[in-house]
Amino acid sequence: MGSEEFRLVLPTIEHEGxxxxxxTADGQGALKNISPPLEWYNLPDGTKSLALVVQDIDAPDPSGPLVPFTVWVVAHIPPTLKGLPEGFSRKEEEVGGDYGKVKEGHNDWKLPGWRGPKMPSRGHRFEFRLYALDEEMHLGHKVTKEKLLEAIQGHVLGEAVLVAIF
Structure with missing residues (x-):
């Protein structure tokens, strides 16, 4: 596969990922809870739509084990787009064009869009998982990770995964 691999890039990632x-919610002033810029390359042939799920995969459940905590769910991303700009979340209509077709889902705070976490400790891994789909998903008004993952079964042409640390 080599350089032709479907991949996801976070251009602003710092040293050591x-x-x-x-x-995150730990930023300062207006510089917090900003959705990060993402870029993707080499979509699989036949891609008609993209979907994104971002999770803190090291989030502890107060009663026990680690349970991934959903930070961002994005559906209906047209394959004509090559990425999402920094600060895109909750501004898709302002950005316009094909970005206006994008639908942000509800995270585990039960809110739409990106919500950067308030971290009790450093070292958590954030998994960005981008799905290339063979058709557009019809998910209704309130999109959740669970609804999205159920709908895309049997329609995934490829996945691109990126892990960043906070």
């Missing part, structure tokens, strides 16, 4: 603070 660290997610900058401005993308």
């Amino acid at each position: 660290r997610l900058p603070r401005k993308y």
Whole structure:
């Protein structure tokens, strides 16, 4: 596969794969809870839509084991787009064009869009998983990770995964 591999890139990632603070609730002033910029390359042939799920895969459940915590769910991403700009979340209509077709789902805070975590400790891994789909998903008004993952079964042409640390 080599350089033709379907891949996802976070261009602002810092040394050692660290997610900058401005993308979390630990940022300062207006520079916090900003959705990070993403770029993708080499979509699989036949891709008609993309979907994204971002999770803190090291989130502890207060009663026990690690349970992934959903930070961002994005559906209906047209394959004509090559990425999402920094600060895109909750502004898709302002950005316009094909970006206006994108639908942000609800995260585990039960809110739409990107919500950067308030971290009790450093070292958590954030998994960005981009799905290339063979058709557009019809998910209704309120999109959740669970609804998205159920709908895309049997329609995934490829997955691109990126892990960043905070």
